Amino acid sequence: MGRAATVKADQVRYLQNRVKLLATVIEALDPDTADAEDLNNVLKMMQDLEIRIQRFADDWASGKP
Numbered sequence: 001m002g003r004a005a006t007v008k009a010d011q012v013r014y015l016q017n018r019v020k021l022l023a024t025v026i027e028a029l030d031p032d033t034a035d036a037e038d039l040n041n042v043l044k045m046m047q048d049l050e051i052r053i054q055r056f057a058d059d060w061a062s063g064k065p
Contacts, residue, residue: 006064011056018049 005011022045029038 008060011059015049015053015056018052022046022049
């Protein structure tokens with residue numbers, strides 16, 4: 001995944017890229033063939049993104065980056 005993003009600009013860029021990736025994955029879902037596993041994969045991506053956002057928010061609140 002690369003090095004940790006510690007500068008606000010890098011963190012925002014990271015989030016923008018992850019949201020774009022998530023959107024791409026969702027757009028690629030075929031309603032005729034998608035199954036519960038596909039939805040669980042999207043949910044996992046969203047949960048991982050939520051964790052990262054919270055970490056960044058904690059960093060920003062504490063004045064780290």
